[in-house]
Amino acid sequence: MTLLGTGRARKPAGLAAWEEAPSPAGRVGKGTLLTLIVLAVLFPLYTIVLTSLSSAATVNRVGGLVLVPEGIHFDAYIQIFSDSVVSRAVMVSTIVTIGGTVISLAVSVLGAYSLSRPGSFGHRPLLFSVLLMFVFFPGIIPVYLMVSGLGLKDSYWSLILPTAVSAFNVVVLRAFFMNIPGEIMDSARIDGAGEFRILWRIVLPMSKAVTAVVGLFYAVGYWNAWFNAMLYIDDTRKWPLALILRQYVVDSNPLPTATLGVSGMGHDAPPTLAIKMAIVVIAVVPALIIYPFVQRHFTKGVIVGAIKG
């Protein structure tokens, strides 16, 4: 591209176009664009948080999301956490997420490590079967029959075991492990280390990035999962948060702690938007908290794992 005739200084030799110092107009343009993008992301979050902190009267009067604050009210959050069903669901989701992530990581790391070592037992057929899972899902009914037949229905295991291993995550981990120089492992073997010690002492410490990212994938998956709970969990005491959230946010069902005034029997008012938005805030907070800690690993973990293989 030529810059002749534009009035701009000729670029220093050896610098690419994007390495030049931007012009003032360029800076303003970029700044404006980035500000707009940031606003586009933050504005929905702002309205959601603001609506969750508004009174029911304000939300009803506005008839939608609140844009201008009219006082801060924590009523929505108080109502949500004074409901034992929601509190219990938070506990169930936390346990399933932590337990599930540990199990998934353990199984996936073990599987990926064995598949990353050519010549290990059943390497090719096992790898083929994992790759097959990319294109062939067994289907809901066969999995249901399996879960039911194993006696897992209505147990927390039904929320973990059917989704414990993701073929995608195993492949990402495997690719990352294969990138570790074989010489390091060979030297460990010469020093007398077994496969478990090599995995634990050498491979995993060198794979913190990908392990953290895959762990995040699994954790977010368990936290958000509702389909398996909908299918397998009959007892409402065992419902995870995602299933409860769906009832309140998507289906507009009322919270049992909702104040109903003269409302009628058996015809509870749906939750106000404030409560819906407070539930949304509660649902996204864990991901918002975890993400900054994992973010620095994200690019390395996923990209390196994805392009080698």
Place this chain on the structure above:
Amino acid sequence: MSSQTTRRGFLGLVGAGVLAATAGCAEKRELSKGTAVAADKLKSLVPNRIPFAIPGLSPDLPGSEFVNPGFVTRPAQMVQAVTTKPLTSGKEVTAMTPLWGTVPPGLGDNSYYEAVNERLGGTVRFNISDGNTYVEKLNTLLASGDVPDMMQIPGWNIITIAHFTEAANKLFADLSPYLAGDKAKEFPLLANYDTAAWHYGVFGGVLQGIPWQNDPYPLATFVRQDILDELGLAQPKSADDMLVLGKELTDPKKKRWAFGAVDQEIQRAFNSPREWRNVGGKLVYKYETEEFAASVEFVTKLFESGWVHPDVVANKDADQKAPFGSGQLVIYKDGPGSWHEALGRFLPDNPKFDMRAVAPYPAKPGGKVIVWRNEPAGMFTFIKKGLGDARTRELLGLANWCSAPFGTQEYELVNNGVEGKHYDVKDGKAAPSALGRKEVAPTYLFLSGRPGAISQSQYPGYVQAMWDWQTASSQHLENDPFVGIRVEVPSKMAGIAQPTEDKLNEIYRGKRPVSEWKQIVKEWQDQGGNEAREFYSKVARENGRL
């Protein structure tokens, strides 16, 4: 079910899974072709109706075939309708029901369940599932054959389930041996149902579903009377009046628009049939009528004029209750049941909130008024097949107990729980306690149906207004050619309805010209509409309706 699984058993399960997956693929290829059962055969399958009179209780406003009895005040004494405990075997009953309300604590943590189970003489263990995703679970359970003792299935889910009738015939009990004709005397509250509702419980020529009786009217036009009064405007008496109201009410600066979705009410006002109509010996579907085409033009005009709330313009499924409550939209259509729900929701924050149902109106002043007739039953409770004679009778006894109508102690217990614990009555108005709001969920309610009543006397003027509206509407009910015949909609026809409705919504919103409507109707005919006509015409001819 045993929780022990051997290696051989595990491999067997894998095999079963593969077979089921294959069967699942086959199912998607062929959907239900629909079935129909003639009126005379239906009579031999269903109970003879024996009205159940509650001793010492008479409504303030009398009921009739198409008008529910109204109770302007809450009865001081509720009557015990069933004196014996229906569950006698000591076996636990498993039941699956949908939930559109508050998620209740489970059995063991729920005093409402304990109170009702104590009264029933046994334990009912509910598997409740989100009503909006219920069909996902239904599909899986029906395909796997893993059904509970009692299962509630909404009709709108049934038409989307491939081979439902075959599955129902295989998995659920035939109830005719226990209920047909005078046999239903053993279950007097089930015999109290409308016969037309029972007809709808017949699937593939077998009585299987205990019906949830619908009110006769699917829709009403609602207005914010307080806003009309404030502006000195009157309710519409014809669709033409809508044009005047659209102009007078819409004021975007004040964030007020005249309309939400009113399309189906306009179709009705223009005399389009709800579904099929016999025109000169030929069945015509609503899309094919001139009346429907005129309504499309009219509704498009409402959108074009900017009189429809922008949320509704942007999203046909937008929530209209909230903007109606806030006064952002003044006129919309909804089910009649939404009336008292809205009063419960908005009156506490806005005592001036005054919602009214508009008496059925024609397209032009002095024109013919029709009111669509709702399907007589909307949901069904099924009993598992193969449980044995005694157990099936026991479960029918449970359904009978749950069918007790308004005015009975059973109704109060099922709907509200225990007085003084789950609800309190003050000045003749019942209000749920904190515990009631938490624990009482519509569960036992879905193990049967019951005749309707207008009983929400806690809202001043509501009972009389609803009774007046039903009385006015009953004068104009239009029967379709299939009243009294049980027709299961062919899946193909059910499948083409939504794409056609989507195109219709695009016309309303200006994304397609109105002139395309004829082409859309042609596509509907070619893609299954004509096939559906053949099926329905055959049914109509066989029953002497054509």
